[in-house]
Amino acid sequence: AQKVTQAQTEISVVEKEDVTLDCVYETRDTTYYLFWYKQPPSGELVFLIRRNSFDEQNEISGRYSWNFQKSTSSFNFTITASQVVDSAVYFCALSEALMAGFQKLVFGTGTRLLVSP
Amino acid sequence: EAGVTQFPSHSVIEKGQTVTLRCDPISGHDNLYWYRRVMGKEIKFLLHFVKESKQDESGMPNNRFLAERTGGTYSTLKVQPAELEDSGVYFCASSRVTGRYEQYFGPGTRLTVT
Numbered sequence: 001a002q003k004v005t006q007a008q009t010e011i012s013v014v015e016k017e018d019v020t021l022d023c024v025y026e027t028r029d030t031t032y033y034l035f036w037y038k039q040p041p042s043g044e045l046v047f048l049i050r051r052n053s054f055d056e057q058n059e060i061s062g063r064y065s066w067n068f069q070k071s072t073s074s075f076n077f078t079i080t081a082s083q084v085v086d087s088a089v090y091f092c093a094l095s096e097a098l099m100a101g102f103q104k105l106v107f108g109t110g111t112r113l114l115v116s117p
Numbered sequence: 118e119a120g121v122t123q124f125p126s127h128s129v130i131e132k133g134q135t136v137t138l139r140c141d142p143i144s145g146h147d148n149l150y151w152y153r154r155v156m157g158k159e160i161k162f163l164l165h166f167v168k169e170s171k172q173d174e175s176g177m178p179n180n181r182f183l184a185e186r187t188g189g190t191y192s193t194l195k196v197q198p199a200e201l202e203d204s205g206v207y208f209c210a211s212s213r214v215t216g217r218y219e220q221y222f223g224p225g226t227r228l229t230v231t
Contacts, residue, residue: 004159043224044120045160045208050219091160102148102172103218107160 002027004094006108013082013115021077021111023092029053031097034068034075035105039089051075082115089113119143121223123209129229135197138226142191142211149192150212150220151184155205163207166192167214178203199230 003026013019025034032053037045049059051068059066063080079086089110095103122141130136142149151163163182164174168189177184181200186192196203206227210220 037222043126043206045210045222047219047221093160102165102167102214103212103220104162104165104173104176105150105152105160105220106162107152109157109159 002029002032002094002096002106004092004106004108006090006092006111008111009109010112010114013113015083015115015117016081017115018078018080019082019113019115021079021090021092021113023075023077023108025073025075025092025094027094027096029096033095033097033103035093035095036066036075036077037091037093039091039110041088045091048077079113082113084115084117087113087115121209121211121221123207123223123226125226126224127227127229129231130199131231132201133198135195136199136228138194138196138207138228140192140194140209140211140223142209143221145213146211146221147189147214148212148218148220149186150210151192151194152208152210153205154208154225155202160208163194196228199228201230204228204230 005024034051036048065078067076089112091110092108093105124139149166154160162176165172166186183195206225208225210222212220
């Protein structure tokens with residue numbers, strides 16, 4: 001069975017600090033996809049990134065970066081120079097291979113990030 | 118383009134009553150999903166539609182839950198009769214069937230059963 005673990009329930013940082021959100025996953029599939037979503041106070045989940053299991057290249061998008069390591073089954077998310085607007089709940093998710101675009105997402109329990117000024 | 122919308126945003130009902138949640142996906146998105154987050158736990162998949170057809174309803178908790186997507190546009194999720202353990206946030210998401218598959222989520226409906 002697939003499982004996603006986000007061991008950090010809540011993280012508090014001061015603005016401009018760097019912060020890393022951990023995500024560890026379990027799956028027997030050789031082809032799978034990993035995701036990060038952000039849930040701001042407005043409630044909707046905002047898509048941040050999708051990674052497939054064959055692409056272990058790290059990705060950087062502005063202040064956001066992701067470190068995918070198959071050897072440790074981890075897909076960690078780092079925010080550099082955090083800002084108050086980064087305060088949200090962040091979810092890591094996993095899905096098996098796509099079929100006609102169908103993705104059954106398996107989520108972790110989320111990490112609440114609080115960035116104070 | 119307009120995002121996924123859900124109605125109502127919050128519903129408080131008594132045990133044994135019926136509630137219907139509605140989801141309007143992004144126009145052109147044939148995939149529609151329902152997920153649920155019970156307090157403090159992970160968000161869990163409930164079911165998936167492609168247009169009006171249910172493709173996977175393996176996550177539906179029991180037969181008190183009925184989802185429909187008439188005409189392949191909006192979807193409803195009815196809980197009848199509601200139980201205390203049904204309380205949680207119900208999310209709807211939609212995506213395309215080709216091209217970029219990212220799921221776009223709505224803000225959720227918070228259901229409280231008292």
